[in-house]
Amino acid sequence: MSEATVSIRLRRVMFWSGVAMLCAWVLVPIYLIALGAFGGRAGVFRWPKNLLPWDSGLAAMQAFLAVEGVWTAAVNGALVACLTMLFSLLLGAPAGYALARYRFAGQDAFRMLVVLTRAFPLAILALPLTVTFIRTGLYDTPLGVALVHTALALPFTALVSSSLFMGIPRELEEAAWIFGCTGLQAFRKIVLPLALPGLAAAAIFSFVISWNEVFAASVLTVRNRTLTAYLLTVLAESPLHFRFAGGFLLILPSVIFIFAVRKYLFAMWGIANR
Amino acid sequence: MSGIRIDAIEKRFGAARALEQLTLDVEDGEFLALLGPSGCGKTTLLRIIAGLETQTSGRIFIGGRDVSALPPRERGLAMVFQNYAVFPHMTVYENVAFGLRMKGATAAEVNKQVERAAGLLHIEPYLERYPAKLSGGQRQRVAVARALAVQPAVLLMDEPLSNLDALLRLEMRSELKSVLNSSGTTTVYVTHDQTEAMGLADRIAVMHQGVIEQIDRPQALYERPATRFVGGFVGSPPMNFIDMPVKAGLARLGDFTNPVSTGRDTITAGIRAEDIAVVERGGLPFDVMVCEPLGATLLLTGRVAGQLARVAVRPDAVVAPGDRLNLEPSPGRIVWIDPANGKAIGQAA
Ligand SMILES: Nc1ncnc2c1ncn2[C@@H]1O[C@H](COP(=O)(O)OP(=O)(O)OP(=O)(O)O)[C@@H](O)[C@H]1O
Ligand SMILES: [Mg+2]
Numbered sequence: 001m002s003e004a005t006v007s008i009r010l011r012r013v014m015f016w017s018g019v020a021m022l023c024a025w026v027l028v029p030i031y032l033i034a035l036g037a038f039g040g041r042a043g044v045f046r047w048p049k050n051l052l053p054w055d056s057g058l059a060a061m062q063a064f065l066a067v068e069g070v071w072t073a074a075v076n077g078a079l080v081a082c083l084t085m086l087f088s089l090l091l092g093a094p095a096g097y098a099l100a101r102y103r104f105a106g107q108d109a110f111r112m113l114v115v116l117t118r119a120f121p122l123a124i125l126a127l128p129l130t131v132t133f134i135r136t137g138l139y140d141t142p143l144g145v146a147l148v149h150t151a152l153a154l155p156f157t158a159l160v161s162s163s164l165f166m167g168i169p170r171e172l173e174e175a176a177w178i179f180g181c182t183g184l185q186a187f188r189k190i191v192l193p194l195a196l197p198g199l200a201a202a203a204i205f206s207f208v209i210s211w212n213e214v215f216a217a218s219v220l221t222v223r224n225r226t227l228t229a230y231l232l233t234v235l236a237e238s239p240l241h242f243r244f245a246g247g248f249l250l251i252l253p254s255v256i257f258i259f260a261v262r263k264y265l266f267a268m269w270g271i272a273n274r
Numbered sequence: 275m276s277g278i279r280i281d282a283i284e285k286r287f288g289a290a291r292a293l294e295q296l297t298l299d300v301e302d303g304e305f306l307a308l309l310g311p312s313g314c315g316k317t318t319l320l321r322i323i324a325g326l327e328t329q330t331s332g333r334i335f336i337g338g339r340d341v342s343a344l345p346p347r348e349r350g351l352a353m354v355f356q357n358y359a360v361f362p363h364m365t366v367y368e369n370v371a372f373g374l375r376m377k378g379a380t381a382a383e384v385n386k387q388v389e390r391a392a393g394l395l396h397i398e399p400y401l402e403r404y405p406a407k408l409s410g411g412q413r414q415r416v417a418v419a420r421a422l423a424v425q426p427a428v429l430l431m432d433e434p435l436s437n438l439d440a441l442l443r444l445e446m447r448s449e450l451k452s453v454l455n456s457s458g459t460t461t462v463y464v465t466h467d468q469t470e471a472m473g474l475a476d477r478i479a480v481m482h483q484g485v486i487e488q489i490d491r492p493q494a495l496y497e498r499p500a501t502r503f504v505g506g507f508v509g510s511p512p513m514n515f516i517d518m519p520v521k522a523g524l525a526r527l528g529d530f531t532n533p534v535s536t537g538r539d540t541i542t543a544g545i546r547a548e549d550i551a552v553v554e555r556g557g558l559p560f561d562v563m564v565c566e567p568l569g570a571t572l573l574l575t576g577r578v579a580g581q582l583a584r585v586a587v588r589p590d591a592v593v594a595p596g597d598r599l600n601l602e603p604s605p606g607r608i609v610w611i612d613p614a615n616g617k618a619i620g621q622a623a
């Protein structure tokens with residue numbers, strides 16, 4: 001066996017063990033949570049664990065889903081996350097486009113400022129925000145929570161989309177102008193299709209940010225809780241397998257969402273999408 | 275009617291001046307080449323004509339219409355970008371069809387024009403491919419086809435053939451010339467390849483550091499450069515520049531003398547390598563350093579009174595490095611240049 005084939009083999013082994021490790025990194029925790037969620041009261045404490053999580057079937061899950069308010073909370077959470085996604089894209093993408101395409105005074109300072117908003121502790125804002133929200137009638141509404149989440153997700157969408165637009169050569173737009181496009185048409189026909197995969201990914205991340213956020217959601221709502229906030233209050237005193245069921249339900253939408261748009265994510269990361 | 279009139283255009287990038295008070299007329303249907311070294315402002319000028327860049331001052335007219343403030347789409351022109359700018363998410367066909375579709379052409383018309391343009395540039399085999407799967411030269415041809423497909427009245431091209439191999443470039447060059455000629459398209463063609471400019475253009479504008487040094491027909495430019503820069507930039511090998519002392523209205527170097535009209539005590543003689551004859555005695559003493567057989571001629575590089583010079587002699591001449599030759603430039607073809615400002619003397623402007 002020549003040295004070259006050995007090194008090729010070695011590289012292949014390393015490649016696949018790397019793949020296996022990455023998969024394990026993501027899948028094992030999800031699997032363990034699933035075990036807890038579907039394993040029933042006894043399953044949580046059993047050792048060694050069952051390999052298949054179905055021994056008590058969907059009982060725990062059903063019991064959990066039957067808990068009052070879970071469904072409304074899930075719907076609320078999804079609604080808030082979708083609103084956040086929408087707002088942060090509608091506000092963040094144009095900001096990103098401006099940062100990428102136009103030179104203006106204080107541009108770097110602005111860029112810095114965008115990031116700095118994340119450094120501002122939400123806890124300090126909580127009280128004034130609550131008061132303001134109560135006054136304006138935004139308190140305890142999905143819209144109110146979505147606005148706060150948008151503030152959290154916006155720096156991310158603005159910066160990601162700015163680097164996205166920067167990656168699209170200005171000449172492509174210019175060529176479109178030359179061949180008869182208005183600025184808006186050029187954006188729609190050239191920039192948007194090229195930026196779409198990245199924008200979709202940014203949108204999903206802002207969805208996930210909102211879905212997972214618990215502090216603002218807990219402070220700003222009473223009855224219209226998002227799922228995360230609801231779980232925090234309701235499950236604190238619940239049995240362990242209930243909490244696992246809740247955790248599993250929390251993970252599910254993000255995973256499904258990312259799976260659905262994996263094509264775009266792959267495109268963003270430069271992997272061929274066919 | 276689609277001549278271009280550039281009236282005292284100036285462009286500054288911050289403190290740096292890219293174009294200085296540039297005035298230029300391109301006649302209707304004319305093929306004008308913009309020739310100049312890298313960074314002299316060719317692309318900037320083209321982009322200002324196209325409306326992609328705003329001039330600091332000055333005005334642009336196309337077909338007699340002041341377009342200085344119009345957006346690119348209303349200027350009625352097409353452009354080939356230096357870096358192609360082919361749309362990556364469209365097939366070659368859709369790329370070429372883009373301008374026609376924007377104009378609202380019928381499907382039949384689009385098809386006809388795309389096929390014509392694709393045929394001209396030999397890209398029919400790739401029409402259904404995406405640009406990512408094309409080579410640089412193929413993409414460049416797509417960019418040219420996209421511009422030709424709309425049959426523009428004014429066509430701006432920024433080094434459109436720079437990425438093709440020598441043979442294909444020669445072929446494309448002649449095809450471009452005949453197509454644009456028969457359609458009467460007013461063309462501004464940017465290049466830093468002087469043979470391309472010489473071969474294609476009705477007139478050449480030589481640019482240097484943001485100003486146009488000279489505009490003329492290729493042959494006139496070659497024979498009668500207005501400045502030292504033009505003489506050195508146009509033609510291969512570049513023009514020889516030999517400084518000669520002047521005494522009593524006579525330039526003299528070695529045994530070579532020529533009457534000149536200058537008030538200074540030195541003058542620069544601009545002499546083309548092929549305008550020099552080797553003679554038995556007299557003339558300029560020339561010490562040969564290098565001999566390069568170029569096929570049609572033998573190119574000698576050497577020194578005349580310590581100054582670098584190149585001479586083209588017959589390919590069968592027997593010369594070796596170290597030889598001393600006597601050179602006799604043909605007096606009528608010498609361009610006399612004032613060494614102080616680099617401008618040619620006594621030339622009808
Ligand atoms: N956007 C810009 N900002 C600042 N300076 C610029 C800008 N665009 C061009 N310049 C400067 O203007 C000058 C002319 O540039 P231009 O691109 O027109 O050169 P060019 O003749 O096309 O060169 P090349 O043959 O290399 O393409 C250069 O010195 C360049 O650095
Ligand atoms: Mg250029």
